[in-house]
Amino acid sequence: MSIVSTSPRTGIRTPAPTSVSASRVPQIRRYQNWLSERHGLSFEDYHALWRWSTTDLEAFWQSIWDYLDLQSPTPHTAVLERNVMPGARWFPGAQTNYARQVMRHVSPAHAAGLAALISDNEKGEVRELSWPELQRQVASLALHLRAQGVQPGDRVAAYLPNIAETVVAFLATASLGAVWSVCAPDMGTSAVLDRFTQIEPKVLIACDGVTWAGRDLDRSDVVQQLRKGLPSVTHTLVYRNLKTSHPIEGVSDFDAAIARDDAQTSAFEAVWVPFDHPVWVVYSSGTTGLPKPIVHGHGGMIMVMMMQSRLHNDVGCSYESETFGERFHWYSSTGWVMWNAQIAGLLSGTTCVIFDGSPGGTKESPDWTVLWRFAARHQASFFGAGAAFYASCMKASVDLSACGDLSRIRALGSTGSPLAPDVQQWGSDQFGRLASNPEQEDIWWCNISGGTDFAGAFIGGSRELPQAPGSMQCRLLGAAVEAWNEAGEPVTGQVGELICTQPLPSMPLYLVNDPDGARYRASYFEMYPPGHGRRPGGGDLDASAGSVWRHGDWLRVGDEQGQGEWCVIYGRSDATINRHGLRMGTSEIYSAVEGIAEVIDSMVVDLEYLGRESYMPLFVVLRPGMTLDDALSSRINAAIRQSLSPRFVPDDIFQVPEIPRTLSGKKQELPIKKLLLGQPLEKVVNREAMANPQCLDWYVEFTEARKAT
Numbered sequence: 001m002s003i004v005s006t007s008p009r010t011g012i013r014t015p016a017p018t019s020v021s022a023s024r025v026p027q028i029r030r031y032q033n034w035l036s037e038r039h040g041l042s043f044e045d046y047h048a049l050w051r052w053s054t055t056d057l058e059a060f061w062q063s064i065w066d067y068l069d070l071q072s073p074t075p076h077t078a079v080l081e082r083n084v085m086p087g088a089r090w091f092p093g094a095q096t097n098y099a100r101q102v103m104r105h106v107s108p109a110h111a112a113g114l115a116a117l118i119s120d121n122e123k124g125e126v127r128e129l130s131w132p133e134l135q136r137q138v139a140s141l142a143l144h145l146r147a148q149g150v151q152p153g154d155r156v157a158a159y160l161p162n163i164a165e166t167v168v169a170f171l172a173t174a175s176l177g178a179v180w181s182v183c184a185p186d187m188g189t190s191a192v193l194d195r196f197t198q199i200e201p202k203v204l205i206a207c208d209g210v211t212w213a214g215r216d217l218d219r220s221d222v223v224q225q226l227r228k229g230l231p232s233v234t235h236t237l238v239y240r241n242l243k244t245s246h247p248i249e250g251v252s253d254f255d256a257a258i259a260r261d262d263a264q265t266s267a268f269e270a271v272w273v274p275f276d277h278p279v280w281v282v283y284s285s286g287t288t289g290l291p292k293p294i295v296h297g298h299g300g301m302i303m304v305m306m307m308q309s310r311l312h313n314d315v316g317c318s319y320e321s322e323t324f325g326e327r328f329h330w331y332s333s334t335g336w337v338m339w340n341a342q343i344a345g346l347l348s349g350t351t352c353v354i355f356d357g358s359p360g361g362t363k364e365s366p367d368w369t370v371l372w373r374f375a376a377r378h379q380a381s382f383f384g385a386g387a388a389f390y391a392s393c394m395k396a397s398v399d400l401s402a403c404g405d406l407s408r409i410r411a412l413g414s415t416g417s418p419l420a421p422d423v424q425q426w427g428s429d430q431f432g433r434l435a436s437n438p439e440q441e442d443i444w445w446c447n448i449s450g451g452t453d454f455a456g457a458f459i460g461g462s463r464e465l466p467q468a469p470g471s472m473q474c475r476l477l478g479a480a481v482e483a484w485n486e487a488g489e490p491v492t493g494q495v496g497e498l499i500c501t502q503p504l505p506s507m508p509l510y511l512v513n514d515p516d517g518a519r520y521r522a523s524y525f526e527m528y529p530p531g532h533g534r535r536p537g538g539g540d541l542d543a544s545a546g547s548v549w550r551h552g553d554w555l556r557v558g559d560e561q562g563q564g565e566w567c568v569i570y571g572r573s574d575a576t577i578n579r580h581g582l583r584m585g586t587s588e589i590y591s592a593v594e595g596i597a598e599v600i601d602s603m604v605v606d607l608e609y610l611g612r613e614s615y616m617p618l619f620v621v622l623r624p625g626m627t628l629d630d631a632l633s634s635r636i637n638a639a640i641r642q643s644l645s646p647r648f649v650p651d652d653i654f655q656v657p658e659i660p661r662t663l664s665g666k667k668q669e670l671p672i673k674k675l676l677l678g679q680p681l682e683k684v685v686n687r688e689a690m691a692n693p694q695c696l697d698w699y700v701e702f703t704e705a706r707k708a709t
Contacts, residue, residue, distance in 0.1 A: 026463035028311045031067055039063070046465055046474060046565060054480035054502055057083065061090070061478065061505065064307050071104075072096055073272055080503070085547055086520055088503035091275040096299045098279050098347075099138065099175035100270040105349035106131045115351050118327070118378050119164040122211050122357035122370075126377075129164055134171075139268035140260035141172035144252075148235040150203060152177030152273065155281070157201035157233075159192060159219070159226060161185055161210045162334055162356045165239050167343050168258060169205050174279055174298070175270035178202075181281040181293075184335030185210045188643040189222050191588060193229045195283050198293045198512050200232040205254065209242035214362035220248050275299030276509055282337055284452040284576075284583055291585060292523060293512035296455050297505075304456045304478075304506035305344035312460045312476055313446050314411060315382050316348035329353040330384030330413055331371055335645075336582050337452040338384075338415065353378045359389055368396040369403050376404025384413025384446070387423070388614065394426040401434060410439040413446045415457075417578065417608050418569050421470030428469070447472045449569045451551060452583060453524065456506045458498065458551065459567045468559075471566040475557070478504060481567075483555040488528055493562030495570055498555040499528070501548045524549050552576065571608040574670060579606060579616065579647045586669060592643035593618065593636055598626045603659045604650060605673040617676075618650035621659055628655040654702070658695035665691065676703055 025033075032049065035041040043049040053060040058079040065079075076094035105116075117129040129137070150156065156173040160166040160182060173180040181199055183192045185207060196204075204226060209218045227236055227250075239254035240247075276297040283291040309315045315328050328345040329352075332338035345352045355374050361367030368389075375383050390412075400406060412427060424445055431443035445467060450457030458479045465473040475481045483496030490499075511520045525547035554570035577584050586604055593602045601621035608614045620636070622628060637649045660668040671685040681700055687693035 026314050027316075028314070028462055028464060031311055034067055035063060038066075046462060050475055050477060050565075053477040057478070057502060061303070064303055064478075065091075068303070068306050068310075070096065070101070070302065072275075076275070083503065085503045085507070085549060086517065086525060088507070089276065090503075090505045091299055094275040094299060095272040096275055096302060097175065097177070097270040097273055098298050098302055099171045100272070101302050102171060102346045103135050103138075103270065105346070106135045114325070116346060117164045117167060118351060118353045120353075120355050120374055120378065121163070122214065127164055129168075134168070136261060136265055137168045137258040138171045138175060139265040140258045141168055142175045142268060142270075143260060143264060144237075144257040145172060145178070145203060146176060148203065150176055150178050152271065153278070154178045154203070155199045155201040156180055156203045156205065157196045157199065157230070158182040158334075159185055159204070159206040159223065160239065160334060161207060161241065162332060162339060162354050163239075163241070164354070165207075165241075165254060165258075166334055167346075167352075167354075169254075170280075170343070175268075177271050177273045177277060179278045179281060179295070182334045182339075184333040184645075185217070185219050185222075186212065186333065186645050186647075187335060188592075188641075188645070189225045189229075190591070190643050191645070192222075192226060194290050194588065195293065196226070196230055198290060199281050201230060202232060203235045203237070204230060204233045205237045205239070207239045207241040208248065211242070211357060213358040213360075214364075216242050218242065220246060223248055223251075273298055278509060280340070281512060282340070282452050282455065291588070292519065294453060295509045295512060297509050300505035300507070300509075301340075301344070301455060302347060304454075304504060305341065306347045307478070308457055308460065308476060309341075309344055309350075310348055312448075312457070312462060313382065313413065314444075314461075314463050315345060316350040326350045326382070327353050327378065327380045327408070328382045328384075329355070329375060329378075329380040330382075331355060331359055331386070331389065333582070336416075337450075337455055338386075340455055342384075353380050359385070360392060366396065368393045368398050372398070372400055372403035372406065375409060376406050379405070379408045381408045382411045382413065382446075383409050384415070386416035387414045387419040388417060390414060390427055391420065391423045394423050398430075400430040406431075406434060407440075409443075411444045411446055413448065415448045415450070417614060418571060419445075419447050419470060424469040442467075445469075449553065449567075453551070454504060454507045456504065458500060459555075459569065462565075465565055468566050471568050473567075474565040475567060478502075481555070481557075483557045484528075491562075492558040493556065493560050495554050495556045497527075497573055498551040498553040498569075499548050500551065507549070521547070524551070526550075572606070577604065577606045577616070577648065578608060579614065582645065582647055584644060584648055586667075588644055589618075589640060589648055592639045593620065595643075596632075596635060596639055598622050598632060599636070601659045603667050603669060603672065605669055605676065607673065607676055616648075616650050618653045619656045619659065620653060621657065622655055628653060656695075656698055658692050658698075660685075660693075660695050660699070661691045662689055672699055675699060676706070678703075678707075 062079050072094040074095055076091040081089040081092050115128040116131045116134040120126050156178050158169055170180050206223045208220050236251040237254045238248050238251045278295045279298045279301055281293045281295055316326050328350045330338050330342045332342055359371045428443055431440045434440055446461035448457040448460035457476055458481045459472045460476050461473045480500055480502035482490040482499050484499045485491050485496045514520055527550040528548045552574040554573050556568045558564055572578050589604050590602055593599055599620050600623055603619045606616045633653050640649050674684040
């Protein structure tokens with residue numbers, strides 16, 4: 001399919017790449033050169049390129065298909081069959097498979113000593129998987145799963161940490177056309193069951209335990225509870241991660257399942273599946289109800305993750321001076337979508353370097369050099385982590401010059417929460433002092449913001465754009481993102497709701513157990529009904545275009561005068577808790593807290609905001625005559641830690657007379673969050689719409705007291 005030019009050829013006028021040696025051409029420049037040579041398309045600047053990518057969707061996404069050299073045994077009949085949200089259908093007729101795309105890189109060049117995966121952990125146990133060995137293990141496990149009756153569309157649930165075996169398990173699942181879903185072992189049993197019971201998995205793949213912050217944590221009992229709570233499971237595989245824990249009865253051994261090496265493993269190939277065939281289920285919690293099980297497709301994940309990784313993260317680039325050798329690390333647990341983004345490096349043939357364990361040492365001996373020393377040992381070239389990690393390093397006065405050889409790091413990635421300007425400047429100063437290579441003199445920060453919901457980024461980096469600490473460089477190609485004010489009008493230089501007005505191939509196919517799509521629409525499309533707003537480049541949206549995606553973040557596009565490509569995220573605009581990169585619905589926290597006999601009501605807000613530490617207070621109403629003391633606070637924290645994750649333990653707990661509620665009984669989390677962030681009470685809540693407006697006085701006094709400290 002040819003691309004029809006929609007822009008006149010004006011000549012490329014782009015600043016020379018900054019912080020990139022002359023022998024290295026950033027991938028986004030290579031892509032633009034390719035567009036010019038192949039299709040006669042040239043763009044005056046990045047904004048013009050972005051505008052084209054969000055207004056001529058078919059031309060742009062066809063160019064991405066061609067540039068990435070994606071393959072299908074059957075042709076697609078259209079790029080975008082219908083431009084509508086929700087309901088867009090991409091590349092009908094095409095077939096693909098995530099695992100097949102990964103295994104395209106099992107080639108003589110890669111087989112000559114390059115690793116596909118390098119894994120390390122707190123105990124210093126290092127393992128490398130070559131591309132051929134990765135292929136063999138995936139084939140062996142896939143054949144084992146097939147022998148257990150796993151067919152395309154069946155769900156495989158995993159309770160595994162960030163180790164090589166998890167990657168193998170995912171690729172084996174995907175290769176069969178089965179659907180993958182993973183929860184991290186730091187999540188409590190109830191939180192895992194809340195997720196997995198919704199998808200009714202056929203197979204459970206789990207570990208016997210994990211090591212975290214210097215302690216071995218046996219998970220054998222949790223595995224047994226999961227088996228009991230998941231009647232749909234007909235087969236369980238257990239990887240003995242700790243090796244010392246007692247065996248679990250009635251399960252199969254993971255190591256045995258990946259040990260096969262015969263003619264069948266050599267001949268095994270991933271099945272072709274339709275472009276929109278489900279690849280995994282991830283979970284994004286709302287403020288009420290069970291976590292949302294979000295289904296993404298093979299084709300959408302391949303296209304968007306490869307495009308963003310290569311063009312915007314500049315990962316896996318084929319530079320003139322180094323065709324291969326990229327080592328990509330982004331610290332994550334398996335419960336965060338950044339795990340999916342980390343392993344997506346394999347799609348482009350990149351070596352993924354993964355770490356399992358605590359990034360901050362132990363409680364007794366805090367150490368924020370752990371990841372830096374890991375990166376030095378394995379010569380990572382791209383180092384990514386949550387914004388909270390960098391803030392912790394700065395507060396701990398980490399000296400990177402004492403962390404080993406970091407000379408190969410040429411880019412730093414950040415996400416999960418807004419990265420404060422002083423934290424980014426701290427990191428830049430550290431690398432400026434290292435100056436082991438020209439790229440480190442003004443280290444490039446690839447700050448990104450996206451979401452589990454569409455397993456991608458809306459905003460991120462470009463090697464060819466200027467940097468500003470605390471900001472992200474641009475809206476990503478293909479992402480028709482705008483900041484909208486309360487009237488639903490796009491604004492620049494002002495904070496507004498993050499809106500996406502055009503579909504992306506990685507947007508959810510559907511939510512599990514949502515047959516009429518009502519929950520899907522309510523989650524992302526309810527605020528702005530069909531026909532509300534304007535398309536990029538002008539022109540009203542009509543009802544046939546569907547709704548626009550409302551993401552739930554505060555966004556500013558441009559600087560304070562609305563100039564430039566810079567974007568700033570100011571935290572969540574809804575009441576979902578986004579704690580250090582892992583999102584959890586407040587209802588899940590309430591379930592744990594209000595399960596304690598003394599607690600009759602509760603409310604939690606996360607005061608994440610640009611330039612400030614994430615501060616999450618918990619407000620509790622106790623039974624008459626009860627008083628919050630240290631013992632009860634400890635029990636509340638323990639309940640959250642056990643049921644959900646240590647990440648969601650509040651910073652402080654306060655006893656309050658009442659929780660503010662609407663007339664319909666809903667907790668007013670968002671108005672209280674806005675109040676605590678400094679907005680006037682009269683602008684955040686309507687007393688007449690409240691069931692108990694008198695309780696607001698306590699929160700106003702609390703807000704004033706916080707300001708005074």
